[in-house]
Amino acid sequence: MTTALSITKNIHDWLFSTMPEGVASIVEMTLIALVYLGIFSVAGLFLVLMERRVAAWFQLRIGPNRVGFQGLLQTMADALKLLSKELTGTVKADKFLYNLAPYFVIISSLMALAVIPFTKDFHAFDINIGIFFLIAISSIGVIGILLGGWSSNNKFALIGAMRSGVQTISYELSIGLSLLTMVLITETLQLSEIVEVQKNGWLIVQGHIPAIIAFMIFMIAGTAETNRAPFDMAEAESELGAGFHTEYSGMKFAYFFLAEFINMFIIAAIAATVFFGGWLSPFGITESIPLLGVFWFLAKTLTLVFLMMWFRWTFPRLRVDQLLTLEWKYLLPINLVNIVIMAAVVWLNLTINF
Amino acid sequence: MTNEALQNLIGGWFPNPEADKVPAAVTDSESEEDSGDNQVAQQQVNPSLLEFTEEGSEHLNISVHSHLLHQLMSTLKENAATRFDYLFCLSGVDWGEELGVVYHLESTTHRHIVVVKVKTDGRENPTLDSIYDIWATAEFHEREVYDFFGIKFNNHPNLKRLFLTEDWVGFPLRKDYVDDINMIIK
């Protein structure tokens, strides 16, 4: 496990000097986990705020602008309000699963954050199967949604959960295959190395046509994977009320809500890392200042997040059978062909390298 | 078609002066039937079965005896000269002694309008034939009338309360309905 920013190096040394090695690494991991938890629960709230402001912008409104400067604290206040809310539930709900479900969702999305490289040194868990780990983790979240919908003893929730299940399982394929297309160029699954490979040009440039196709498929599938409009089958407020989280209230609802936004961030972060060079600056203009990598990474990620918000606020929702048609009849075959094209491109050395 | 022409035509369908039973000519009445003997036919209409009036109304009103209702209605729709295929209003009325239903019909081809009125026998157990098989919209409208006037419609597929709950007592739009709590009477 490679740890933390260089500023945290001292903490690392101090921990290992004061206590036995085993205890020290456990304490260190806990510390990192807490830091991540803190950062991303706040970041998730700001994503919610960003969504609300973007939505307002699309909808000829102003959006939240009263709590704090330009409404910056609005979602904080909302979270505090949700914390103080009563946790209601249905009488005949399967209490254990009902209570378990939100944690599945939030924990799986927080786990995925661990492998995302924010910059060269800001990378909690750089395993050599990074992408594989991400895909694996991101499919655990749907178990939480299925459990939540099933255990809350509500037919609307059940329909929502089933829709979500069928959708996530289908689009999982496209996510995996489109990332696999890019792995053909990088020849590694480790995210830090994937970024290193892009020093010769971002992968979307290196892989040109098949990479662009893969990127588009990834964004479509990623939007579907996070259950966001136009693929928000699971919630579909005009059809199912609130879908799988109909019966949740207070903080448990907030977990679902937060997880959706963190998932959106993760999808955008993967896209930024795999297609747009992660923390690398365009044309290497700020390579001398490594800390600026965080800025570039966030800039790219938030641009893609904005793209997903743009989808959400302008497109109508697909119907559930159209959603599956799109995946199984269009995206999947295109994806398979695309992998072959990419393999040919790599084999014939047709990639564009600077 | 003008009201007068309609009256002559429809009157011609029921020539039998003392018919309690179904006149044979009605079911297969064709448009040629109306041309020749309008005047004769009109005089032969039994007033207890079929009555025409235009008094106080811009449309032709036909009052029909309840057991001829379904037959008259289906003929009004099927006959090529009348072709009343659009039932646009179905209202229940409490006439005091008895209850009634008023049907407003329009033809989408000829664009003429006719009003058919029917009354029930008394108010204790009012029954009429359902016409939902002629105009599908009648299913809903008849349920509304049943709900508010208590008129039962024979052969109706799903005759139950539409607006009110199943255990509601009484029929609110009847004139003798009393509800001290919910009704404000001036």
Added chain:
Amino acid sequence: METTTVNSNFKSEKYQINMGPQHPATHGVLNLLLTIDGEIIKKVEPDLGYIHRSIEKMCERDSYQQIVHLTDRMDYLSSNINNEAVCLTVEKALQLAIPERVKVIRTIIGELTRISSHCLWWGVMGMDVGALTTYFYGFRDREMINDIMEETCGARLTMNYNVPGGLMFDIHPNFVKRVKDFIAHFKTKLPEFDTLLTENIIFQKRTKGIGILTREDAISFGASGPVARASGYSCDVRKYHPYSALDRVTFKEALRTEGDTFARYSVRIQEMWESLSIVEQLIDNIPEGEHRVKTNAVIKLPKGEFYQKVETARGELGVYVISTGTKSPYRLKFRSPGFSNLSLLNHIAVGGKIGDLVATMATLDLVIPDIDR
């Protein structure tokens, strides 16, 4: 043999859900009892009466001036046209000669009401198929009409502007200018409706070929308004039984033949253009004159029966009055467009998915107080 055993272990079962009374897609307190097999709808049974106030019974004790006020609360989105219907019935019964000025103003306001109702419908239609932004676009333009109404008669939704014999007050001096401003504004904004929603491929996929209503069924189910016209049944009351100043304007009746959800959608978009053109034709030619003719303080209709139909934003509204010569009607029946249009929902929604039902219901444009009169 083996396959049958497997199938009997996993047999599909229909189940029922209550869509409503507090469901976002039913736009009010309508309860639809759905019988569903998986996602596929097997039966739709409306359960009505949550907000029934028995307006027809109330009319039997009220004077005709009071009845006008009750009609606002039926189809609240075309309240002005409802008012007009009752006033026209009373005026027809009394054989009052209505000044030209009143007729023209009534028509202008009626068409503005139609546009505002369709704007709201359009916003909500988009929301029902998942495009939330349309709601605000629809409301932006509707707001201008509401402002005009507010300046003219003091109310934004339930106007009560018509009285038997004319209008409650004369129009505001700014009225003509503001309506012209609105026309100029809306002509640039209506194409935006198309670019935002109509031309969207997902929207077209969601609506084309869904909820098909044939012309025969439309007639048999007593459909009226845009629902019937999308099925090719030409039934515009404004064309066939013109009232107020509608006999002197030229407009095209929006007709489609497909009968699907998209056709009902495009008919309403087309209607907004036509209403705009009607207003444009009349706004410069409002004749001078009285805004009201004197009627007795207590209006007593002559003995008889009177039927008046008008075209509201949802279809044909009929007012059927049986008068015995007293100050209140003996029986007053409102033939509301929503009630008949709702009766065909089961017919066109069966076999579709839940999402189809929502889209179909959006294009029926139900206003629940109109059904629960």
